[in-house]
Amino acid sequence: xxxxxxxxxxxxxxxxxVNNLNFIIEPxxxxxxxxxxxxxxxxxxxxTGQLKPSKGQVAIDxxxxxNNHEILRKVGYCPEMDAFWSYLTGWEFVCSTMRMHGxxxxxxxxxxxxxxxxMDMAEAQHKRIGGYSKGMRQRIKxxxxxxxxxxxxxxxxxxxxxxxxxxxxTMQLIKQLGQDGKTVVVSSHVLHEVEQMxxxxxxxxxxxxxxxxxxxEIRRLIDTHPLQVxxxxxxxxxxxxxxxxxxxxxxxxFDRERNQLTVETNRPDDFHLRLPKIALDNGIQIHSLWSxxxxxxxxxxxxxx
Amino acid sequence: xxxxxxxxxSWHGQLVAVPRTWWVIAKTGVRLLxxxxxxxxxxxxxxxxxxxxxxxxxxxxxxxxxxxxxxxSEFRINPGFFExxxxxHWLMLIIVLLLAGAGIIAxxxxxxxxxxxxxxxxxxxxxxxGKFCVLGFYGxxxxxVPALLLFLFRVLxxxxxxxxxxxxxxxxxxxGYSLLIILTLGSVLLAISASARGTRSAAILFFGLLYFPDxxxxxxxxxxxxxxxxxxxxxxxxxxxxFELERPFRFSVVWAFVALLLVVxxxxxxxxxxxxxxxxxx
Numbered sequence: 001x002x003x004x005x006x007x008x009x010x011x012x013x014x015x016x017x018v019n020n021l022n023f024i025i026e027p028x029x030x031x032x033x034x035x036x037x038x039x040x041x042x043x044x045x046x047x048t049g050q051l052k053p054s055k056g057q058v059a060i061d062x063x064x065x066x067n068n069h070e071i072l073r074k075v076g077y078c079p080e081m082d083a084f085w086s087y088l089t090g091w092e093f094v095c096s097t098m099r100m101h102g103x104x105x106x107x108x109x110x111x112x113x114x115x116x117x118x119m120d121m122a123e124a125q126h127k128r129i130g131g132y133s134k135g136m137r138q139r140i141k142x143x144x145x146x147x148x149x150x151x152x153x154x155x156x157x158x159x160x161x162x163x164x165x166x167x168x169x170t171m172q173l174i175k176q177l178g179q180d181g182k183t184v185v186v187s188s189h190v191l192h193e194v195e196q197m198x199x200x201x202x203x204x205x206x207x208x209x210x211x212x213x214x215x216x217e218i219r220r221l222i223d224t225h226p227l228q229v230x231x232x233x234x235x236x237x238x239x240x241x242x243x244x245x246x247x248x249x250x251x252x253x254f255d256r257e258r259n260q261l262t263v264e265t266n267r268p269d270d271f272h273l274r275l276p277k278i279a280l281d282n283g284i285q286i287h288s289l290w291s292x293x294x295x296x297x298x299x300x301x302x303x304x305x
Numbered sequence: 306x307x308x309x310x311x312x313x314x315s316w317h318g319q320l321v322a323v324p325r326t327w328w329v330i331a332k333t334g335v336r337l338l339x340x341x342x343x344x345x346x347x348x349x350x351x352x353x354x355x356x357x358x359x360x361x362x363x364x365x366x367x368x369x370x371x372x373x374x375x376x377x378s379e380f381r382i383n384p385g386f387f388e389x390x391x392x393x394h395w396l397m398l399i400i401v402l403l404l405a406g407a408g409i410i411a412x413x414x415x416x417x418x419x420x421x422x423x424x425x426x427x428x429x430x431x432x433x434x435g436k437f438c439v440l441g442f443y444g445x446x447x448x449x450v451p452a453l454l455l456f457l458f459r460v461l462x463x464x465x466x467x468x469x470x471x472x473x474x475x476x477x478x479x480x481g482y483s484l485l486i487i488l489t490l491g492s493v494l495l496a497i498s499a500s501a502r503g504t505r506s507a508a509i510l511f512f513g514l515l516y517f518p519d520x521x522x523x524x525x526x527x528x529x530x531x532x533x534x535x536x537x538x539x540x541x542x543x544x545x546x547x548f549e550l551e552r553p554f555r556f557s558v559v560w561a562f563v564a565l566l567l568v569v570x571x572x573x574x575x576x577x578x579x580x581x582x583x584x585x586x587x
């Protein structure tokens with residue numbers, strides 16, 4: 001299922017929560033990234049129809065979301081907050097939310113049992129939520145979000161407070177859901193976690209959309225910041241000398257002990273085209289090549305800070 | 306130790322639209338409030354029912370048959386008796402409603418649970434009706450149910466059908482009056498619970514709203530219209546019409562009914578404004 005966001009804005013009096021956003025979210029995993037207060041949660045609440053847009057609209061498969069309760073049958077939402085219904089047990093919580101989705105008692109119980117098992121909460125399901133750790137509350141929230149097998153999942157900081165094993169399991173689950181053709185939107189400010197789940201991101205800051213698409217494509221578009229490329233090869237001196245002959249190479253730092261050099265180039269595409277030829281012509285054997293700032297953190301840094 | 310299937314599996318069934326989401330909310334609410342203190346209160350209400358039942362037995366079998374009851378009207382099991390029975394349960398009803406309802410929305414707001422409700426196919430109407438039904442259920446257990454049982458008991462004690470022929474309309478009056486009380490107090494309590502910062506402040510506000518206007522009515526008793534601001538005075542005035550009794554206050558029954566209607570409408574608007582999935586933080 002596809003999510004269309006058109007000219008979406010939300011004001012809280014004088015404060016702008018979300019400012020004129022336009023984007024489309026296709027099936028698969030999409031990461032909402034942005035620092036605290038960027039407008040991620042507001043955006044998620046607009047997407048789930050919990051907030052009325054001040055301007056513009058959100059549509060899921062062509063259906064407007066605001067005031068459309070039926071569309072929410074296909075949606076799973078895992079909110080950020082976790083201080084809720086402390087007097088219910090995890091089982092009661094998931095089961096009652098399933099009943100709200102329209103399942104019969106027996107079906108709701110079966111779905112809840114499976115979702116709770118998937119989130120590894122089977123042992124603690126009959127304890128009160130008030131006694132859960134933060135990680136356990138996260139898991140039970142995830143369980144209620146996935147139990148009805150929604151086509152679209154909105155997860156607001158889903159990995160907060162989870163232990164490493166829980167994070168790993170949840171990330172695998174999110175990836176799996178994306179691969180199954182579900183539309184999964186994950187909001188986070190923990191960049192490496194989002195990077196492990198998806199390449200497709202929406203970068204938000206001060207309620208505005210800074211960038212959208214593939215992390216690597218976005219990085220290439222940031223031409224004001226030269227791309228760093230680190231190369232490990234058998235002849236650092238020769239390669240350094242050859243690379244410095246070109247205009248786009250702005251600097252080269254080399255580390256003889258590790259046979260490694262880091263090049264800064266403002267035309268990454270040209271550089272990558274040229275490098276194999278230089279290596280062949282000069283008999284240089286390249287062992288590895290990677291870009292230390294072609295990751296999400298660098299992109300985030302360049303765009304937000 | 307049970308072994309659970311832990312892998313994620315897609316569900317290929319068809320989700321059936323259930324138009325009664327409010328029922329799920331109501332059922333969960335009723336179940337969560339079914340605690341020891343609530344059971345004690347309800348037992349007290351039924352204790353009072355038994356007391357009144359014994360009274361009816363003695364009056365019917367003793368005084369009325371000997372003719373004393375025919376002479377002394379206060380001993381008759383007439384419409385006023387049933388109206389009085391509900392009136393005597395007023396305080397118990399307030400306590401039950403306060404315990405059940407003060408936190409009914411306040412807690413959802415406190416725990417930010419509204420965002421969970423409204424991310425499901427739950428509308429404002431489902432949510433409000435579900436919560437109201439919780440209050441309605443416990444309210445009826447203190448007023449409507451015992452009053453109807455009492456009437457039934459009186460009918461069963463009668464030697465012939467004359468009592469039923471004469472007062473067949475009393476169950477309707479009992480139902481109407483009980484539902485009117487629950488509708489008015491329930492909607493006020495829901496609105497207060499949605500507006501207050503917490504359970505305690507909601508309880509204080511509700512109590513104040515019930516008793517301060519009544520106090521004012523008593524102080525300014527020379528001006529009969531002041532009585533309109535007191536909910537219990539309005540309810541008593543309307544009940545006198547339903548049970549065909551002498552009017553206890555000097556203001557019009559129609560105005561009393563209008564005042565109650567206004568209170569319900571205002572409460573609804575307040576609820577509409579306050580029951581939202583997200584709170585605006587400025």
